[in-house]
Amino acid sequence: MINVTKAFFPPIEEYQLQLQRIWNNQWITNRGELVRELETNLKEYLQVSHILCTNNGTIPLQIALKLLGNNGEIITTPFSYVASTSTIVWEHCTPVFVDIHPTYLTIDETKIEAAITPKTTAILATHVFGNPCNVEVIEAIAKKHQLKVIYDAAHSFGVSYKGNSLFNFGDISTCSFHATKIFHTGEGGALFCNNKDYQLQSFYSHNFGHKSATEFYGMGINGKLSELQAAMGLAVLPYMPTILEGRKKVVDYYNTHLDFSKVTTLKIREHTNWNYSYYPVIFKDEKTLLKVQKALNEIQIFPRRYFYPSLNTLKYVDSKKMPVSERIAERILCLPSYYDLSESELKMICDLI
Numbered sequence: 001m002i003n004v005t006k007a008f009f010p011p012i013e014e015y016q017l018q019l020q021r022i023w024n025n026q027w028i029t030n031r032g033e034l035v036r037e038l039e040t041n042l043k044e045y046l047q048v049s050h051i052l053c054t055n056n057g058t059i060p061l062q063i064a065l066k067l068l069g070n071n072g073e074i075i076t077t078p079f080s081y082v083a084s085t086s087t088i089v090w091e092h093c094t095p096v097f098v099d100i101h102p103t104y105l106t107i108d109e110t111k112i113e114a115a116i117t118p119k120t121t122a123i124l125a126t127h128v129f130g131n132p133c134n135v136e137v138i139e140a141i142a143k144k145h146q147l148k149v150i151y152d153a154a155h156s157f158g159v160s161y162k163g164n165s166l167f168n169f170g171d172i173s174t175c176s177f178h179a180t181k182i183f184h185t186g187e188g189g190a191l192f193c194n195n196k197d198y199q200l201q202s203f204y205s206h207n208f209g210h211k212s213a214t215e216f217y218g219m220g221i222n223g224k225l226s227e228l229q230a231a232m233g234l235a236v237l238p239y240m241p242t243i244l245e246g247r248k249k250v251v252d253y254y255n256t257h258l259d260f261s262k263v264t265t266l267k268i269r270e271h272t273n274w275n276y277s278y279y280p281v282i283f284k285d286e287k288t289l290l291k292v293q294k295a296l297n298e299i300q301i302f303p304r305r306y307f308y309p310s311l312n313t314l315k316y317v318d319s320k321k322m323p324v325s326e327r328i329a330e331r332i333l334c335l336p337s338y339y340d341l342s343e344s345e346l347k348m349i350c351d352l353i
């Protein structure tokens with residue numbers, strides 16, 4: 001069976017060495033030695049000024065919206081994983097969708113200003129498939145209208161834009177370390193920000209608001225990564241070059257063997273050092289997509305419809321039509337992509353398509 005992705009499993013002896021440290025310390029959560037070491041190592045690997053590890057990739061979005069959303073209207077993309085939208089509603093803010101760019105698939109920055117109202121407090125955009133949004137234009141719009149910028153950078157581990165980690169952009173940026181993501185801790189995630197106030201506020205927010213055992217800065221939630229999760233992260237991180245190299249081979253294979261008179265793929269923004277995290281193909285219509293998906297399923301190959309449906313069509317949101325996103329969402333399929341997908345498997349997939 002070939003799935004859209006496969007979690008990376010480090011050698012079990014290396015994972016056990018990390019677990020042994022937890023047993024030695026007799027300390028299993030609440031920012032133990034392994035979580036702190038993982039943060040230090042990630043900070044160095046990613047070249048970011050600040051990182052806070054969390055127990056998944058949704059909690060940092062919730063924290064960001066709690067701190068910056070102010071129950072207002074949040075300008076957002078309809079083409080992302082459902083968490084980008086559900087979190088906005090969950091945090092008592094209102095999603096206001098802006099359609100996407102047809103080739104980059106990120107929010108169409110030229111349509112953002114028309115969606116701003118006196119109630120708008122922030123922009124929450126996704127670097128979908130690790131492809132950067134137009135961060136410069138978004139920053140300029142946010143500055144002009146005094147809005148906050150939150151990036152759902154769940155797919156962007158290791159991506160840099162103009163030589164700078166993509167996590168360094170926006171007021172707050174978030175990542176997911178879920179098992180299906182390119183770097184993982186089983187479940188996990190992180191929050192990135194450069195502003196000292198946001199660093200303090202997000203830190204206490206992820207630990208119930210604690211200032212000390214008996215004092216509180218404010219309200220918070222439990223967003224802590226455990227030592228067990230950090231152990232996985234510490235065992236996986238040294239393999240990032242292997243993972244990236246393997247995934248690049250997969251992307252190169254698809255790029256040279258797919259018939260681009262029949263399908264298209266996304267365009268990566270200029271000046272981006274990408275992480276090869278997904279391989280979406282766009283068919284001419286939904287009927288063709290369903291036919292290909294069915295044929296692949298019959299030989300035990302399971303691509304996924306990332307991302308369908310377009311999020312503006314969710315029952316719990318109120319939105320105008322988003323023609324570009326809706327047309328892309330019904331025709332896009334992510335092909336299997338992981339570091340050790342073999343050439344014979346890739347050939348089978350390409351031939352069938």
Ligand SMILES: *Cc1c(COP(=O)(O)O)cnc(C)c1O
Nearest residue numbers: 056057058081083154176177178
């Ligand atoms: C995976 C993902 C999330 C959620 O991350 P979890 O770690 O599963 O909570 C949020 N946004 C996007 C775009 C994602 O792909």
